[in-house]
Amino acid sequence: MKFAVITFPGSNCDHDIYYAVGTVMGADVDFVSHHETSLAGYDVVLLPGGFSYGDYLRCGAIARFSNIMPAVIEFAKAGKPVFGTCNGFQILLEAGLLPGALKPNAQLKFVCDTIPLNVCQTETMFTNAYEKDTCIQLPIAHGEGNYYCDEETLAQLKENKQIIFTYAGENPNGSLENIAGITNEAGNVLGMMPHPERAMEELLGSTDGVKFFQSIINHLRKVTV
Template sequence: MKFAVIVFPGSNCDIDMYHAVKDELGCEVEYVWHDAGSLEGFDGILLPGGFSYGDYLRSGAIARFSNVMKEVVKAAEAGKPVLGVCNGFQILLEAGLLPGAMRRNESLKFICRPVELKVENNGTLFSAEYNEGEVITIPVAHGEGNYYCDDETLARLKGNNQIVFTYHGENPNGSLENIAGITNEKGNVLGMMPHPERAVDELLGGADGLKLFQSIVKQWREAHVVNA
């Protein structure tokens, strides 16, 4: 399986994402610049955290219009796994690949610390290696991670089981219904504020994030073998 790590001006978690895939998963991975005109040949697309375009206007608002995002949309429509973490999540929201929006943290302060997450749905290609209800520890680092959507969208998220991760015990940012990560209706696009790529080795303080990447690879390989 070959991954693309999309790099925008202002991305700063692209190296972490690259390391998680190459050194911990042992999969092929390449950096892809924001002005790329094709994502042909990649099986999975990763949008890392950071401050794309300096977070001008609002987080993800300018990155959404980057040339490569047309290709990200095509990849998502083709059923390829697309993961957006932190700023990547914000970009996916701005691009309309996921519903809802991000507001500033309730505290109006940047937060950077480990938090506990609960696995609400382990039936996705991103969470299959976890147990349903499992509590994991993943770090967060954001100033605008307060997820919000209207009542109709929330009902749809719940009805379609699109809420994959919620904050457990403490809600660090005021996010609606403690939401930390959601998928699209098809289930192949995941956005989450916590950073699983920063929790892939015990040397980093924990490896709870590694199962997310392992889930993607396992599900892809199973589908690849079935369709071969």
């Protein structure tokens, strides 16, 4: 199994997620530049956090037009796992791979903290290693994480069980229904504002991110047997 970490100008969590997957989980992982046009040979695509293209125009709006994104979109359409955290979530929304939008935080301030999250669905390729009704601790660091969608989309998210993570404590950004992470209808594309890659070692305060990446590995092992 091979992971691709997509790097954009302004990415600053690419090394975090590379370390989480490569060093902690022991998986095969490469950095893949936004200049590239192919994802051949990869099994998972990871879009890291940061400030792609300086967040000019709108978070993720310019990155969406990078050379690599048509390949990411085709990768997702093929049913392969695509994960975006923070800015990666913003890019997935801009690319139309996930429904809804992310607005500036309700308090109009950058938030940086470690917060409790509910794992709402555990029968997914991203959460199968967690137990049901689990509450985990993950870091957040964003200025535009206020998730919003219209009523019809929200009803679909609920009906299709696409809401994967919700904020368990105080809502840090004003997100609709405390939503912290969602999937597409097919379940193979996940975007979330919290950073599981920053919760891989006790030294950093939590290892709750380990089961997130273990879930992806579990899924890959299952489908390749």
